[in-house]
Amino acid sequence: MLSQIKNTDLLTMYYEQWVKIYKEGAIRKVTLDKYYMTQTWLEKLVPSLRLCDITRITYQQLINDYALNHERQTTMDFHHQLKGAILDAVDEGLIEKDPTRKVIIKGKTPTTKKIKFLNQFELHTLLINLKLTQKINWDWFILLVAKTGMRFSEALALTPKDFDFAHQSLTISKTWDYKGNGGFLPTKNRSSVRKIQIDWQTVIQFSELVRGLPSEQPIFIQKEKIYNSTVNDILERHCKLAKIPTISVHGLRHTHASLLLFAGVSIASVARRLGHASMTTTQKTYLHIIQELENQDIDLVMRSISNLS
Known part of the structure; x- marks a missing residue:
């Protein structure tokens, strides 16, 4: 237990126990893995740092060392995951003063990440080349993600019960644990629980496809384990055959x-x-598109103003 730890014990040991007690079973596995990664970096950067030796200077140096190999946002995440444990150590008297106060977050200059997506003609070319059989296959999966913008794990978790054909909608309320041992998991956040309107053609197609299937069983999951790379490989082959840019399933989103x-x-x-x-997330992700649309708006404004004379 944390109460057995002394202020002369190592930060790495304290943090490891803190994660087990406060985080395991309380957060999603994907988030827990980030805490484990922080533990790995602590063992690499400060393997012999004791709790009683943590000061603002030693903590800032730890953050600086981590920032040498990571972008600022990643360094911020590292700081936040570590800060929770350290503040608890302060509360327990293991560390005299809060060493995280006024910390300065640094980091490498972010690399330019160009989002890959298809234009309307390219997407149309892709979709008309899909092999949409009378039974569910991965081509149907690709079609549905393209028409709804669902996340990969959300689409995997879809069951016949999630379709409301009468109201042309699809309920997103869970994800599929494809990175682990399978099974349903909660959505990424509360906002991810939602209803997505679908077009009448998709309604007709999927009402036939899911007829007779177990209402609460995932329609795309068979007995074998599903890998993101498997579906991305299928999508890549379709892109190459259609002679359009190669994108991933996330690129369809x-x-x-x-x-x-x-x-x-x-x-x-x-x-x-x-x-x-x-x-804000949407604005940051699609900033380049929003800026392009704003430029079009400026042209429209200028044309409108010029017509006033």
């Missing part, structure tokens, strides 16, 4: 959002459809 934005759909509506926690 970006494609869906991009086409909506270019069509004039509001950022708020796109954010809700994607299940983003806030519009």
Whole structure:
């Protein structure tokens, strides 16, 4: 237990126990893995640092050392995961003063990440080349992600019960643990629980496909383990055959959002459809598209003003 730890014990040992007591079973596995990664970096950067030796200077040096190999946002995440444990150690009297106060977060300059997505013609070319059989296959999966913008894990978790064909909607309320041992998991965040409107053609197609299937069993999951790379490989082959840019399944999500934005759909509506926690996430992710649309707006404003004379 944490109460057995002394102020002369190692930070790595304290943090490891803190994660086991306070985080295991309380957070999603994908988030817990980030805490484990922080533990790995502590063992690498400060393997002999004792709790009683942690000061603002030693903590800042730890953050600086981590920042040498990571971007600022990643360093911020590292700091936040570590800070929770350290503040508890302060409360327990293991560390005299809060060493995280006024910490300065540094980091490498972020690399330019260009989001890969298809334009409307390219997406149309991809979809008409899919092999949509009378039974569920991965091509149907690709079609549905392209038309809804769902996350990979959300689409894997879909069951016949999630379709409301009468109201042309799809309920997203869970994900599939494809990185672990399978089974349903909660959504990424509260905002990810949502209803997505689907077009009448998709309604007709999937009402036939899921007929007779168990209502609460995932329609895309068979007995074998599912890997993201498996579906990405299938999508890549389709892209090459269609002679369009190669994108991933996540790229289909970006494609869906991009086409909506270019069509004039509001950022708020796109954010809700994607299940983003806030519009800020949408704005940051699709900043280049929003800027392009703003440039078009400026041209429109200038033309409108010039017509006044």
